[in-house]
Amino acid sequence: MTVDTARFATRAVHAARSRETAAARATPIYLTAGFEFDDFDHAADHFSTGTGFGYTRTGNPTVRAVERQLASLESGADAVLVASGQAAVSTALLSVVGAGDHIVSSTHIYEGTRGLFLDNLARLDIETTFVEDIADPDAWRAAIRPNTRALFAESLANARNDVLDVAAVSAIADEVAVPLIVDNTLATPSLLRPIEHGAAVVVHSASKFLAGHGSVLGGVIVDDGRFDAERAGHNAPHLVLPGRGGAPSVFSRHGGRARIAYARESVAPRFGASPSPLNAFLIGQGAETLSLRVERQSRNALEIARWLESQDAVESVDYAGLPSHPHHETAVRYLEGGFGSIFTFTLRGGLPAARRFVEDVRVFTHMTHIGDVRSLALHPGTTSHAQRTDAERAVLGVGPGTLRLSIGIEDVADLIADLSRVLESVRETVA
Known part of the structure; x- marks a missing residue:
């Protein structure tokens, strides 16, 4: 039986199905929860290697296209698009810190992020020390502890317009082999690209300038792709040690992109931060201008x-x-x-x-x-x-x-x- 010879209710569900491809100039919107597999082995390969697309929560062609676009704008190696700017901050941090760890943050940050540090991460036994004078490198250095796993700041702060000396703070982060994570929402990559000045990770509320029209929510994490297991592996055992059941480590599979791969594979989809493909499309359209x-x-x-x-x-x-x-x-x-x-x-x-x-x-x-x-x-x-x-x-x-x-x-x-x-x-x- 073919679709054309099927009964009415079956044709209503299946008649529009097509495997045709077309070279659309605008990014196509793949507004689908899941993707069809070619055969048994195709499905098994996707679940064992993560290649291709199986379910939109773990990957979608529209979302992937916008991730490549935003990674390029920030001079990064790769990016993960998520459902909001707050999801971007949470995903970036949970990719590098765990229970018993410590964060050093600028005090001049978005109040939602400050609340995340003080209320939510604190409940997970993740402590934060805030630096008031962000222009003083010694203030950053003095706040670092043996269990510090990330430095966090905004490139251009909300609300007083304090400007981060990215190179100076990233150099301090490098001294202890931890990433500097920079929220670049206010400056945008059009004015400043923190990775070019030494930052390891950049986050954005894509709802703001990247989308530009106040119509959608979204966030993005961009990584420099330079994770060094030899220098920083002791601070990131979840990236360099074998996984459950002796599975290959994230670093052995992804090398310098281990940090962003962990965010994509283990944090964003499991915490449910995946974005709508329609929102991704609108963010990508906005970023063009x-x-x-x-x-x-x-x-x-x-x-x-x-x-x-x-x-x-x-x-x-x-x-x-x-x-x-x-x-x-x-x-x-x-x-x-x-x-x-x-x-x-x-x-x-x-x-x-x-x-x-x-x-x-x-x-x-x-x-x-x-x-x-x-x-x-x-x-x-x-x-x-x-x-x-x-x-x-x-x-x-x-x-x-x-x-x-x-x-x-x-x-x-x-x-x-x-x-x-x-x-x-x-x-x-x-x-």
């Missing part, structure tokens, strides 16, 4: 930051592109083609002024997101940083009147006009 958007956003942000710095209603502006920023020289050394589009500024008048600002903007959107084509505004003190103490917020440059902007691709004159109108209203409130 990344450089154009970041160039426009960075140019707009610099002009707006300069304008804000000249306004009487503004107490301070924390933008790495301004000479007044303490990390401006580091930004000039590392960032190519712009200084990013996310920064904070603080209004005179404290919380009442900030409230008036977020309730009066019209071109700017008041929402919790960054890296969008649209310009966005948020009050960190009562949202993203609400769980911090006043003293902790002060260290991060977040006061009652501090606002975070994520600058989009709109006409900068319209953005400044919106800000000008709102600041006039703020002046009246303060007066």
